[in-house]
Structure formats: structure tokens, C-alpha cells
Amino acid sequence: MLLLLQAHGPAALLLLLLLLETAAAAPGPPLSHSPWKEQAPQSPNLGVDVAQDASRGSEGLAAQWNPPRCGVPDPPTSPGSRSGRNRQKRFVLSGGRWDKTDFTYKIVRFPWQLVKAKVRRVIAAALKVWSDVTPLTFTEVHSGEADIVIDFTQYWHGDNLPFDGPGGILAHAFFPKTHREGAVHFDYDESWSIGNHLGTDLLQVAAHEFGHVLGLQHTPVSKALMSPFYFFRYPLQLSEDDTQGIQYLYGKPKASREVQEEQLHPPEVETNEITHEQAALMWGTDKNKIYFFQGRGYWRYNPSTHQVDNVYPRRMADWRGVPQEIDAAFQDESGFAYFLKGQQYWKFDPVQVKVLDGYPRLIGQDFFRCSAPSNAF
Known part of the structure; x- marks a missing residue:
């Protein structure tokens, strides 16, 4: 290229500049043929996939x-099977x-x-x-x-x-x-x-x-x-x-099973009416199980029927390790139930269906950071 410029002088230089300008103005390939564009996900398709996963239930977009x-x-899914x-x-x-x-x-x-x-x-x-x-x-x-x-x-x-x-x-x-x-x-x-x-x-x-x-x-x-x-x-x-x-x-449970349970745990009160309850407990993931406690018995209230279940009252012995005559009860965010009586409380495990080892403990010491009682006289 240098020899060409030396041989023909300014005319060759002008010709070279015109060629470069023409090449710069030439159109390139369309954007739709870009390799990156072809591999990128298309947003309309992504929206359809998300909607399909959400429609399947299973905790929203779990499959994602x-x-x-x-x-x-x-x-296999079919139209109308989502219900x-x-x-x-x-x-x-x-x-x-x-x-x-x-x-x-x-x-x-x-x-x-x-x-x-x-x-x-x-x-x-x-x-x-x-x-x-x-x-x-x-x-x-x-x-x-x-x-x-x-x-x-x-x-x-x-x-x-x-x-x-x-x-x-x-x-x-x-x-x-x-x-x-x-x-x-x-x-x-x-x-x-x-x-x-x-x-x-x-x-x-x-x-x-x-x-x-x-x-x-x-x-x-x-x-x-x-x-x-x-x-x-x-x-x-x-x-x-x-x-x-x-x-x-x-099918549903046989009526005879309910009779057998009543025979194993005979109620001390001959009515399912709740009067002068001492404590109540809302229990379950959605807190849709409601129990009432009084003396040595307890009742379960059904929110859907607005009535007490007919196999109650039952004996407190069903709550293994929980004392009778409790004062209060509540459920924590992890699902454990707490029963309070006097200055003590019991922590109940719903998996093992019994009070955890090491209980009862002192309410004041664990909940209010009170000092341990002194043994000195």
C-alpha cells in the first residue's frame, strides 16, 4: 500500500479514502441473526412457563x-384437573x-x-x-x-x-x-x-x-x-x-372406634357443654384446632360446625406429662404447645405427643429473666 501511494501520489491517496468511506457505510447483518440474540430467552415464552407452573399449585413456583x-x-395434567x-x-x-x-x-x-x-x-x-x-x-x-x-x-x-x-x-x-x-x-x-x-x-x-x-x-x-x-x-x-x-x-371412621375410645378414656362429665373453662389453646399450622381445658378434662371445638366434637370431654391423661387444673396454654411459632400452672410451665412436643424431658421449668426465670430462687433460709 505504501509503494502505491509513493508511485501515484495524491490521486492514490484520494482513491483510498473513498474506498474506506464506502466500506464503513455498507449495512451489516440484521440483528435478528445475531448469535447472542438467538440464544437469549424470549420474555413472552418465559411468562407462559411461569404461569403454567403457578397454575399447578405445589407451593407456587416450586418447580422453578x-x-x-x-x-x-x-x-398427567388435563384441562379442568386443577380443581x-x-x-x-x-x-x-x-x-x-x-x-x-x-x-x-x-x-x-x-x-x-x-x-x-x-x-x-x-x-x-x-x-x-x-x-x-x-x-x-x-x-x-x-x-x-x-x-x-x-x-x-x-x-x-x-x-x-x-x-x-x-x-x-x-x-x-x-x-x-x-x-x-x-x-x-x-x-x-x-x-x-x-x-x-x-x-x-x-x-x-x-x-x-x-x-x-x-x-x-x-x-x-x-x-x-x-x-x-x-x-x-x-x-x-x-x-x-x-x-x-x-x-x-x-370411608370415614367406624362409629365403634369412637365408642372404644370413650371406654378407654371415660369422661368425668356427662355433657359436652363447656362452662367455666380454665384455659384455651389454638393449635395447628393455621391454628384451626381449638381446645378448652377445665379441671381433669378437655374439649375440642370444631370451627367449621361451631360445636364441640361429640366424643368429648376427654381426660387430661391424653396430654402425656401435662398436669391437671392448668391456668393457661399457647402455641409457639415452631408448633410446640406450652401449658402454664402456678409458677411453672411444661413444653409439649406434638410429634412425640408428650412433654419434653426437663420440664416443668420456672416461668419467671425463663420468660422474664428473673433470678433463680435462693435456697437460703
Whole structure:
């Protein structure tokens, strides 16, 4: 280029400037062909995906960040299936039901984090969630065959549904009328805990999987126990959707069971009228369980019927470790109940259904930071 300029002088320089100006003005490729633009997500599509996830329930946009969940596949969605009104028929078609109401269960292996006795209590409590609203009964056996077989295992374990280590898939179970009916598998590598946020709550996951064993599918109803995604809720309770589903399959509790409970816990008062109550407790995730206490008995008030349940009053012995003649009661944000009497209080664990060890304690010392009483005379 330098030799060209030297040979032709100013005319060559002028020609070069014209060529450069023409090249600068030439149009480039359209923006729609930009590689970055083609790979960028389109905002209209993103809006559709978010709306679809939100419409499925399961705690809003749970699927967007892949929280821990049950390993049982979700049922196929169809128009009109978002409402709980269609859920009962789907249970029957997807899971079927057992032809019995009295079940045996066996625990094959246990998680390493928890002692066996606690695991057995939690499994029994998880099954009781379902037996409380149905005529079903569950009895543990330690040998031989069982209707429900519970195992803590890891990765590939023989059913083509491998676990994935901590997080992700927590457990899975098999429906009635299938080749593995009654099998319940928990991921051994999870950090299993009981009634706290320190790990994965075994009670909630177990109760969910037992719902599958009994024939229930996943539900899109928010806050239901049978939602596919794990969210810690305490204390554990069935939603109205869960209750309607299981009672569609097996019916409501038999009246004879209520009679047997009354015989085991005979009330001291022959009426369900509440007079001169000493304390009241609003309990549950939504504080929708209301209990009234008086003397040696207690009543449960049903807000939906605006009446006291007809199997009450019951004896205070049901609240293991709580004294009679309490003065007050309340629930904390973690679901524990506190019972106050005189200068002492008792902390009640709804999972183990008893007062925690180390109680009673002094109200003034723990709640008001009063100094410990002196033993000097």
C-alpha cells in the first residue's frame, strides 16, 4: 500500500479514502441473526412457563428452583384437573385401593441419624394421620411378611427408580394393585430429622408416602400433604383435600372406634357443654384446632360446625406429662404447645405427643429473666 501511494501520489491517496468511506457505510447483518440474540430467552415464552407452573399449585413456583420432592411421578395434567373437585376420581384411576382395612407393616432398615425407637414412633405417628380419619388400622410386625414394607436404601436398589444422594428425590412408594404394592423406600443419604428444620422431617415425608401406598396420587392443591414438593410444616395435619381423597377410597371412621375410645378414656362429665373453662389453646399450622381445658378434662371445638366434637370431654391423661387444673396454654411459632400452672410451665412436643424431658421449668426465670430462687433460709 505504501509503494502505491509513493508511485501515484495524491490521486492514490484520494482513491483510498473513498474506498474506506464506502466500506464503513455498507449495512451489516440484521440483528435478528445475531448469535447472542438467538440464544437469549424470549420474555413472552418465559411468562407462559411461569404461569403454567403457578397454575399447578405445589407451593407456587416450586418447580422453578427444583426443591426436594417425592419420587413418585406426577399424574398427567388435563384441562379442568386443577380443581380439587376432580381429584377423587383420579385417585381411583391412578392408584386403586386395597381390599382390606387392617394392615401390617415392617421396617427393614433404619436411617443412621436416628435411633430405632424414635423411627418406630415416627412411622406409627405417620400412619396414625391416615387411620384417624378412616377405618384403617396399622400393626407393626418384626418378622415374616407384611402389607407395607419400609426400607432406607440408596442409589440403585432394584426398582429402576434410583435415588440421587442428599436433596432432590427424598422417597417413593408404590400404589395398590401394582407389582410392588406396599413398598416404601426412603433415601438413606438424606439428613433425616424429627420435627425441626435441621434436616428433612421424617414424619412429613413418611405420611406423604403412606398416602401413595394407600392409593392417593399427587395433588395440585397448595399446602396439602399429598403435594409432590417437600415444604416443612409443623405440626403435621391433613388438609381437607387429603381427607376427602382418603375417605373416598376407604370411608370415614367406624362409629365403634369412637365408642372404644370413650371406654378407654371415660369422661368425668356427662355433657359436652363447656362452662367455666380454665384455659384455651389454638393449635395447628393455621391454628384451626381449638381446645378448652377445665379441671381433669378437655374439649375440642370444631370451627367449621361451631360445636364441640361429640366424643368429648376427654381426660387430661391424653396430654402425656401435662398436669391437671392448668391456668393457661399457647402455641409457639415452631408448633410446640406450652401449658402454664402456678409458677411453672411444661413444653409439649406434638410429634412425640408428650412433654419434653426437663420440664416443668420456672416461668419467671425463663420468660422474664428473673433470678433463680435462693435456697437460703
